[in-house]
Every structure is written in C-alpha cells, then in structure tokens.
Amino acid sequence: MGRAPSIEDEALLKQLTEVFRRSGYEGASLTALSSASGLHRASLYHRFPNGKPAMAAAVMASVEQIFSDILDPLMSEDDPSTAVAEMARRVGAFYDDGRLACVLDTMTLRGAPDDIRARATHLATTWLTAMAEIARRAGASEEDAARRARTALVLIEGSLVVARVLDDPAEFRLALAELPQTLIGGPGNAG
Amino acid sequence: MGRAPSIEDEALLKQLTEVFRRSGYEGASLTALSSASGLHRASLYHRFPNGKPAMAAAVMASVEQIFSDILDPLMSEDDPSTAVAEMARRVGAFYDDGRLACVLDTMTLRGAPDDIRARATHLATTWLTAMAEIARRAGASEEDAARRARTALVLIEGSLVVARVLDDPAEFRLALAELPQTLIGGPGNAG
DNA sequence: GTCTATATTTGGATAGAC
DNA sequence: GTCTATCCAAATATAGAC
Numbered sequence: 001m002g003r004a005p006s007i008e009d010e011a012l013l014k015q016l017t018e019v020f021r022r023s024g025y026e027g028a029s030l031t032a033l034s035s036a037s038g039l040h041r042a043s044l045y046h047r048f049p050n051g052k053p054a055m056a057a058a059v060m061a062s063v064e065q066i067f068s069d070i071l072d073p074l075m076s077e078d079d080p081s082t083a084v085a086e087m088a089r090r091v092g093a094f095y096d097d098g099r100l101a102c103v104l105d106t107m108t109l110r111g112a113p114d115d116i117r118a119r120a121t122h123l124a125t126t127w128l129t130a131m132a133e134i135a136r137r138a139g140a141s142e143e144d145a146a147r148r149a150r151t152a153l154v155l156i157e158g159s160l161v162v163a164r165v166l167d168d169p170a171e172f173r174l175a176l177a178e179l180p181q182t183l184i185g186g187p188g189n190a191g
Numbered sequence: 192m193g194r195a196p197s198i199e200d201e202a203l204l205k206q207l208t209e210v211f212r213r214s215g216y217e218g219a220s221l222t223a224l225s226s227a228s229g230l231h232r233a234s235l236y237h238r239f240p241n242g243k244p245a246m247a248a249a250v251m252a253s254v255e256q257i258f259s260d261i262l263d264p265l266m267s268e269d270d271p272s273t274a275v276a277e278m279a280r281r282v283g284a285f286y287d288d289g290r291l292a293c294v295l296d297t298m299t300l301r302g303a304p305d306d307i308r309a310r311a312t313h314l315a316t317t318w319l320t321a322m323a324e325i326a327r328r329a330g331a332s333e334e335d336a337a338r339r340a341r342t343a344l345v346l347i348e349g350s351l352v353v354a355r356v357l358d359d360p361a362e363f364r365l366a367l368a369e370l371p372q373t374l375i376g377g378p379g380n381a382g
Numbered sequence: 383g384t385c386t387a388t389a390t391t392t393g394g395a396t397a398g399a400c
Numbered sequence: 401g402t403c404t405a406t407c408c409a410a411a412t413a414t415a416g417a418c
Contacts, residue, residue: 003401022301026218029393042396043402051395104356106300109292111218124356150353150362158349162341165295165315171341194383220411233414234384242413 005047012037012047013062020059021101025112028052053113060119063103066094067123071130080138080184088179091156098163098172105157128153131183138184152182196238203228203238204253211250212292216303219243244304251310254294258314261285262321271329271375279370282347289354289363296348319344322374329375343373 007015015037020028030041033055037044048054070090077083095102108120128149135145159175198206206227211219221232224246228235239245261281268274286293299311319340326336350366 005401024215024218024300024302027215027300027302030395031393039401040403041394042404045395046401052393101300102352105296105352108352108356109215109218109297110213111215120356121358124353154346154349154353154362154366156349157352158345158347161293161296161299161348161352162315162345165299165311167312171345175345196383221413222411230383231385232412233386236413237383243411 007038009047012039013058016055017059017062017103018100020056021103021106024106024109025056025116026109028056053116056107056113056116057119060103060107060116060123064119064123064126067127070094071127074130074134080134081180083134084180084183088176091179092173092176095160095172098160098169101164102157102160105161124153135183140184148183152179155179155182198229200238203230204249207246208250208253208294209291211247212294212297215297215300216247216307217300219247244307247298247304247307248310251294251298251307251314255310255314255317257285258318262318265321265325271325272371274325275371275374279367282370283364283367286351286363289351289360292355293348293351296352315344326374331375339374343370346370346373 005012016028016033019032019036023029023032030044030052033052034041034044039047044055045051048058070087073083073086073090077086092098094100104120104124108117128146131149131152132142132145135148136142140148155175155178156172159172163169163172196203206229207219207224210223210227214220214223221235221243224243225232225235230238235246236242239249261278264274264277264281268277283289285291295311295315299308319337322340322343323333323336326339327333331339346366346369347363350362354360354363
C-alpha cells in the first residue's frame with residue numbers, strides 16, 4: 001500500500017467543488033484549485049490523470065451524490081410538508097446560506113466541456129422530477145406539479161444570483177422558507 | 192482625421208457584450224473577443240488601451256445604457272400594466288428570448304474585477320428601484336412594491352439560468368409573460 | 383485604425399526525485 | 401502520494417509597419 005493521501009478524496013472534492021462553483025469552469029485555474037486543496041498542481045494530476053476536465057467531472061459526480069442525499073427526504077419522509085422543509089434545510093446547507101453558487105449556473109457557461117454541461121442538464125432534470133413527485137404526492141395534478149417544480153428551481157437559482165449580486169443572502173433564505181408553499185401549498189393543492 | 196473604424200463603437204460593444212455574457216469575465220478570451228468583433232487583438236487594444244478590464248467596463252456602461260431604455264416605459268407610460276408589458280418585451284429582446292445570459296450572473300463570478308462587480312450591483316439596484324416604483328404607482332405599499340420587484344428580478348435571473356441549463360427558453364418566456372402579474376397583479380394591488 | 387510580429391505571463395500538463 | 405523542475409500552449413499585452 002502506498003503513502004496515505006494528505007487530503008482525503010471527500011475533503012478534496014469539497015474544496016475543488018467550491019472553486020468551480022465560485023469561478024466557473026474556465027475561471028477555475030489549476031493554481032486556484034491547487035491553493036484551495038493544499039495540493040501542488042502535479043499532485044492534482046496524480047489524483048486526476050486526465051486533468052481539469054476530470055476534476056470537473058469528479059465534482060459533478062460528487063454533487064450528484066450530494067443531491068441524492070438532499071432529495072432523499074422527498075422519498076423517505078411521509079408528510080410532504082415536512083419532506084420539503086427538510087429538503088430546503090439541506091439545500092440551504094449545500095449553498096452555504098446563499099454564499100456559494102450553483103454548478104447548474106457556473107458550470108454551464110461557454111467553455112465548459114460538453115459532458116459537464118450534459119451532466120448539469122441531467123442533474124436539473126433529476127431535481128425537477130423529485131420536486132414534481134412530492135407536489136404530486138401532496139395532491140397536485142401532474143401538470144400543476146411539474147409547474148411547481150420548475151417554479152421552485154427558478155426561485156432557487158434566481159435567488160442565488162440575486163444574493164450574489166447584492167451580496168445579501170436574504171433573497172435566498174426567503175426562497176427556501178417559501179419552498180413548502182411553492183411546491184405543495186396554495187390553491188389547487190391539499191398541502 | 193484618421194481612418195474610419197471598420198466596426199462602429201455600438202456594433203463593437205454589442206459583439207463584446209455577447210461574448211462576456213456567454214462566457215463570463217474570465218472565459219471571455221481576447222481571441223474570442225477578437226473573432227466575435229472581427230478585429231485583431233492589437234486593434235482591440237487600440238480601442239481599449241487598458242485591455243480586457245476596460246472592455247468589460249465599456250460593456251457594463253453599454254448595458255447600463257441599454258437598461259435605461261428598457262426601463263424607460265416604466266417612467267413614461269401612464270398605464271402601469273402597459274408599462275410593465277412593454278418593459279417585458281424589451282427585456283425579452285435584450286436576452287434574445289432567453290438565449291443570452293445576464294451580465295449580473297456571468298460578470299459576478301470570482302475573477303471579475305471589483306469595479307465590474309460593483310457596477311453589476313448598481314445595475315441590479317437601479318432595476319429593482321424602477322420595478323418597485325411601478326408597483327408602487329399601481330397601488331402597492333412600499334414594502335409590497337419592494338418585495339414584488341425582488342421577486343421579479345429573481346424570476347428573470349432564475350429563468351435565464353434554467354433556460355440555459357435545459358436548453359429551452361420556455362421558462363424565461365413564462366417569467367416575462369407573468370411579469371405584469373408579478374409586479375402589479377394579484378391581491379393587495381389595484382393592477 | 384488595422385495589421386503582423388513579438389514579448390510576457392499565466393494556465394495546463396509531464397518527468398522524475400523523494 | 402507529494403514534491404520540484406520543466407515543457408508547451410494559450411492568454412494578455414506591446415511595438416512598429418502600413
């Protein structure tokens with residue numbers, strides 16, 4: 001067995017993810033990724049022999065894993081309202097209360113590899129499906145449930161942009177607080 | 192007088208703006224800016240002696256000008272509902288029906304110069320103020336008007352992200368279509 | 383005002399010692 | 401597994417001809 005890594009895979013991915021989220025794919029330089037992780041550039045290449053595209057792919061895979069946890073309450077929790085509230089809590093933690101951008105936003109600008117953009121599209125679809133399902137379970141029609149899910153995603157992504165631009169997390173917090181209402185509340189739904 | 196420019200300032204700014212909107216500040220390489228404008232890199236430096244930061248600053252100034260036109264109906268048009276509809280139409284044109292991202296999003300990632308980010312913040316504030324004013328004029332309380340304006344901005348920015356990620360302008364079109372409702376419709380307002 | 387040519391720096395990537 | 405040293409390409413920027 002070789003020498004133990006100075007930073008475990010999970011912690012490493014977390015640091016790399018943060019850089020990609022803050023700077024976007026092209027803005028995430030090897031220098032930035034290196035200093036964030038504490039590993040020299042050559043060490044990053046040892047972990048990711050295919051370089052920056054591989055790092056970005058690993059980040060996307062990591063985020064997919066994190067989202068499977070974020071969305072888990074929507075499947076496992078019986079009460080839809082409780083389920084959405086718990087999902088909102090986990091979303092808030094992942095976005096560090098609005099201080100971190102979404103990979104769906106920063107990894108889909110021109111310059112990002114096609115496979116990364118495709119993964120972002122897939123992640124968005126997964127998220128939308130899970131949110132639509134909980135709305136459906138709370139009594140919404142299929143059409144209304146799909147609409148509510150899209151609105152929820154728009155509010156989360158938009159509030160993250162606004163929070164960044166205004167340097168104020170208030171809008172993001174509000175979007176999360178209203179998520180149960182957005183997905184399962186109001187007219188036409190039992191929630 | 193010297194030789195006439197091969198591309199007029201206005202057209203040049205439009206091309207540069209598109210690159211910055213698609214790629215973000217760091218992703219907008221001189222090569223990309225050059226091929227989009229049809230000018231060689233050295234010619235871009237002739238127009239902007241302070242290089243890429245100056246190009247980005249000029250782009251922000253240009254966008255500020257465009258927004259003063261986009262927001263003009265909110266001041267000059269008597270009927271709030273008509274005013275918002277016309278603003279929405281101009282917003283749709285500026286974002287090319289959801290195909291172009293917002294500078295508020297792409298120019299505020301890490302790596303963009305501080306003064307560019309500050310201009311983005313200022314632009315967002317100007318936009319919010321103008322939208323809050325029309326909501327106020329339509330009968331909303333000051334608090335409700337401010338809330339509606341923030342929601343409108345969140346919906347526009349979020350729907351642009353979602354439209355890009357899903358490669359489908361539908362969500363953006365919907366956000367624009369519902370803008371009158373968002374700003375001046377519903378309970379608690381005369382619109 | 384635009385061009386070709388070139389300088390300089392940064393970013394991405396590799397080789398080989400430890 | 402991480403490091404120093406190095407290579408190569410791309411990005412930013414400048415000089416000077418036309």
